[in-house]
Amino acid sequence: MPLLEVRGLTKRFLGVTAVDAVDLAVDAGELVSLIGPNGSGKTTLFNCVTGLLLPDAGRVALRGRDVTGAAAHTIARLGIGRTFQLVSVFPRLSALENLVTFLQQHQEESFAGRLFRLPAVRRLEAAAVERARHLLDSVGLGARADVPAGSLSYGQKKLLAFAAALMPDPELVLLDEPAAAVNPTMIEQMKAHIRALHRAGKTVVLVEHNMDVVMDISERVVVLDHGQKIAEGTPEAIRRDPRVVEAYFGS
């Protein structure tokens, strides 16, 4: 059974079909890239999978469990972590607190425990802080732990958002353009982080325009054009596929 299974997913906006009957199956441990020209429906597909958008047709299943139409916070709870194309952090919280925020709902949601800072919740908090420090160190932001996230540089915010998505140790990580608009050094860093994640057994789906990154790290590439899946295969096969060349370079 695939970890993530998307069947016949369709999303329309005012008559424009942004995602058109797309099928996609991702097995546990895979590293899959989703590519396609701008406006081909990649982010819309992500948003339908993560519950931010309600698809018009089709279904999304996680480990065989139908999650179509579930709320975004519910899907996050079920073990899908994601980053956003427009880099998103909580600007007024510190870098460390940003990360803790991404784990705390997975640990407990007891109102009284939180209000009165009961010992059990404080222990969970300490564990969350420890994990957050570890993750900050691993993306090279250890020295910026107590800085408000809003004052970090663009690239640092991107790394922070990446670390935040990993906080609850999700089985499936969706990354929306992790290598966009950052300098070459950081692109290499991002590649290394994504590879490390893959080696650690996590399932990763990324949307990316940077072909070097896609061809370099993906096991499988899925190509969307005008909302439809036009090709799917290994990076080598995709590079030679005439339909892909047409979609990217054609009229």
Next chain:
Amino acid sequence: MRAARAAVAAAVLVAAPWLVAAVAPGAQRYVLHVLIFTCLYAALALSYDLVVGHVGSLSLAHPAFFGIGAYTAALLVTEARWPFAAALPAAVAAAGVAALAIGVPMFRLTEHSFAMGTLGFAVVVQIVATNWVDFTRGPLCVTGIPKPALGSWRAATLPAAYWMALAAVTLVALFYRGLTTFRLGRAFHAVRDNETLAAAAAIDPLKYRMLAFAIAGALAGGIGTLYVSYVGVLCPGELAVSLTVSLLVMVFLGGVGSLRGVLVGAAAFTALPEVLRMAPTWRMVIYGLLLLVIVIRWPDGVGGVLRRRAPAR
């Protein structure tokens, strides 16, 4: 150092009735009355800030919850002869349930529509209070509301009423701090600052908005109870939308989302009109001009100025 200062401040606040009697014996009643109002307004402003400051929803319904609590308590103690100790939790529950019930449809609205919807609710509650004469006595007002009592002890004197109000604002402030820091505070602020990202962090935005709204409503109902028990009379005018304006002034000019800011704002903007009585004719003109100057000079609120003056320890 900090603990010592806090202890001195607490001692001064508790001893205020005697201090006022020693310093200005002729004005004790008046000063205590202003202090009681300041405490009750500060508590109400803190409860209001839970919604506007911490989950970022501009609710204009706060007078309605204050009024629902006040009317529940006033009618229970006068008509049904309930003791204060039973009427208070009933009023808190009534206002909290009203907030939950109204929150469900209201939070389907966003931003300005939410403000308009809650304003509509506040207006409807006041109209009901004014016109349902058989139940609320309408413009004839509920009168003869007894002073708060716990068992055989009755807060009949002004100092006793002051201590009750002080205890109320202290409790609300402690509760406010518990709600707005640590994990609850983080969840509220995440929802306020970026709802989409909050959902990606497995935080249910609606749940946390409802939580803040219902708690704020319940607290407002409790403060309404203390208010009518102190004043002794409850008229529909107390639920006027203009109360929201006062609360907005206190919260935004004090420092939205900040415990200290809201307390400073409530103290300043309850006491200020009283101080300005020295110039009766120009009182409200000066008040208005001061508000303008503050908004222009300190857009983040006067609480923030104090914070900058006293650098982080």
